[in-house]
Amino acid sequence: MRIFILIVVLISSIFISKAQAKLIATDDVIIFKNINVVDVNKGSIQQGNYLIIQSGMIEYVGADLPEKYSAANTVDAQGEFVVPGFIDTHAHISLGEVSFKKKQGKLFLSANSSDEVSLWNARELLRWGVTFIRNPGGSSEYNLRYKNGVKEGSIVGPGAKVAGEILNQGAFDGLVIDINNKMPLKKAIEQQHAAGIDIIKLYSGLTEQQVRDGIKLGHDLGMTVIAHLEDISWTDAASWNIDGLVHAMPISPSLLRADARDEFEKNSRPGSFAHFEWYEKVDLDSESMRELYQTLREKEVYVDPTLIVFKNSFYGNSLDVTSHPDLNRVHPELLNNWRTFFNFNLGWKEDDFNRAQKVWPKVLGFVYRLYKEGVPLTIGSDLGNPWVIPGLSVHQEMKLFSDAGIPNSEILKMATINAAKQLGISDSQGTIERGKVASMVFLKKNPLEDISNTQSISKVYRAGKKVYEIEPK
16 A cells, blocks of 8 residues: 555656646746845835746745746846836827817817827837836727737737826817817717726816716716816815826916915916916915815825926926937927927916926925825826927936935835726736736836936836847947
8 A cells, every 4th residue: 555655656746747847848937036126015125036927927026946946947137126017107108299270260289199109109118117007098099909909919018098088178189079069078988988998087178067077977987087187176176086186287276375366367377387377376385285185195086296297398498308318219200299389388488487497396395295195196207298208208207206305115106006006907017026917127226225226227028028128238
């Protein structure tokens, strides 16, 4: 009997060994050693670890190599740092040039969407370690074609959650559904839901009732609802259970003290002038602003400040912006459009730039205050808009958060796990741990020491596949 058991054990061990050998030899297993894993939740480094990827997923992270992999080939990471793939929560990936068009004797703005622009931006985003995006508005057709193409494998690019056309009042062909003149709000939301759109984007031209109705209609269909608001207070939108707000420009007069409010409403100019004129008037510690912070925190409303697009606007008279050496990474259609027609400084004079730049520290102070008050923040670049460089501007955004005084460890959370939570994908994205998708960025330098080190990229993986590697010198 003992002999029989011994034979069974020996045979079993042979089969197990062969099974393990087959597993180890499989092409979709990659084992890294000597790697420093950045724990974005704890803001710490797990030094000298092993990291095992199998079938596009993270199979193991730890100090000791599991026995079944002891005979497998390993890749020496040589002490590089690995972070989760970055998430850009404001990337209009398919947006092309903006122009005026004429119809029935009337001029209106029109936005071109392009698969070519999508593919260009997708490549650049991956090169800079962005492995997932939220597209907060544009052509439903193009946005869905990109999202589904990545999911099906016909497009190599960051994964995506997408909004369709922005819901607003007024004509902006290719970017907006004119709720007053084109179709009712309810029909527009139901149409986007039926098409497979993830996110409803509400805009500043809507009435209070339309914003409230839009939030409820979207939620009733299980959709996320975000908004770009100006006259309507962020405090009100948060109390109505909006899921997210975009841009560090909560420029509602109701958030100003009474005397400042009267002056702002009397003298403020439309468009981008109001961005700095409001900051000239606001008291970030006023009762109305403290109520705003509290409501955003208690309602867990995510804010996507997109500081970089406003820094580019406020400093739009600087060659550091308009002649940045990496602007050659912008699709030529967009770059030409910004230089010849579309930018946020139309009509600005030198005094306007001086005023805007004078209040820029206050803009940073607002974002820092949001952080200190416990409002959840994410990192978004506003890709597609003037002077935003695909991928690189995500790192510029992180640097601006650092300039605002936010700790590096917190910024990394905002660029990874915070964004994943907001997008409802934290079960598969946002951290380096077993069971997560192997989307990750290898860095030569420690990002916890200096947030600019997020740019020291050596290679990028998305779902276990290497999608970028720096060329050896």
